Amino acid sequence: MELYFLGTGAGMPTRLRNVTSVALSLMQERGTVWLFDAGEGTQQQMLRSPVKPGKLEFLFLTHLHGDHLYGVPGLLTSRSYQGGESPLTVFGPPGTRRFVETTLDVSGAHLDYELRIAEIGEGIVYEDDGFVVTAAKLEHRIDSYGYRIVEKDTPGALDSARLAAEGYRPGPLFARLKRGETVTMPDGRTIDGNDYLGASLKGRTVCVFGDTRPCGSELALARGADVLVHEATYMHEKADNAHKYYHTTATQAASLAAEAGVGALILTHLSSRYQDESVHRLLEEARAIFPNSHVAEDFWSFRVTRRA
Template structure:
């Protein structure tokens, strides 16, 4: 699991930052990619990365401002020409269905893959045996959503060293034992695979918020998250402007991460008023409150490590 930050800017494209889009690559987990928002020129940004459009399985839209959705028609169309044949599902607030269908219809675009559009409100929007995705509303000028992605606990590992120490030789039996089944060894011993499997590995939690002022739902979504992706449109000194435009500052993002008990904070949605030279200052404002702050930059890749079996940290 890893992030690829395709766009980290706010409002309009800038020289150093394109508008918002994040790829959450789940290649090891399910062989697919999830996009969160799809601002203008997202498909151009993808060309600069190893992200494969045909692997995109789901797109989660936080809200319907243009800097979060104007890249959708182009991406959906191009995916057909780039080998995409598997179903793609788009989740988003009311109105996303009309926006996509009108764009495709007016442009005469015909997709070669099934497209499902699900308009969502609050609650569980997706769940399978691997992940649960929950949505809650935030505090923005229009209806804006935050997403909490919870990976379900993974099965424990086979305790190979212990088996070897007890004289069990590697081979087909290991697969049977890994499945928790009982086997009879050549020497007559009967062992249960369940006794040789470590405790389940704790699943990871990812929180990706749409545009928002500080609010209680952001804290709920970000509780104990391994990574919180939070907008930081404005610097600390411009809190009044941030509030007036329904956005957050670097300090407010840090305060949310701290109060929620998140482990890492990624700042994104940076206003184009700030130059690349300002980035270190903006990060410093956040780090003064929340040490594990990462200043998001376009095309940055961030690995989301597994929990170790020895520690939940």
């Protein structure tokens, strides 16, 4: 599991930062990539990255402002040209369907894959055997959501050696024991599979938030996450601007990370006023409160590890 940042700027592209888009690579876990937002030029950023459009499984939109959205039509159509054939689901706030279907219809776009659109509200927006994704509304000028991606715990390994020592050979019953079922063995003995499983492997949790002022729903969504990706449009000296325009400062994001007990904080969505040396000042501001803070750069990646 790895985060890869395709765009880390706010509002408009600069010479160093494209507008917002971050990929969550799950190639080892499920052979796919999940994308969060797709600002203008996202498909061009992909050409300079290891992220392949054909591997996209889900696109999660945090909100419908242009710097998070305008790259969607081009990305969807290019995916067909680049061999993408598997279904792709776009999750986003109400209005997502109208935007996507209108732009594709007006431009006469043709897709060689099934496109699914799911307009979300608060609560669980996706769940399968491996992951659950929850959304919560944040505080911005339009509806903006944060996403909490939880990898479910992996059951421990089956102690096949112990079963062999007790006279049992591998077979279909071992698969049931692996699932923790209670099984009657060929000799009539009843065995609880949980008694033969090692310790489970704790799943990882990643939170990716859209644009927001500090608000109560952030804390509940971020609690205990291994990694929190949060906007830091301003340094704290511009706190009044942040509040006026419904954004967050580096100090506020770091304070949230500390209170929520996250493992690592990654700051993104930086105002164009922060270039070169001023970015280091922004990072120092965050680390004064939450030491394990990072500022994302375009084409920078962060491996999500399991905490002890």
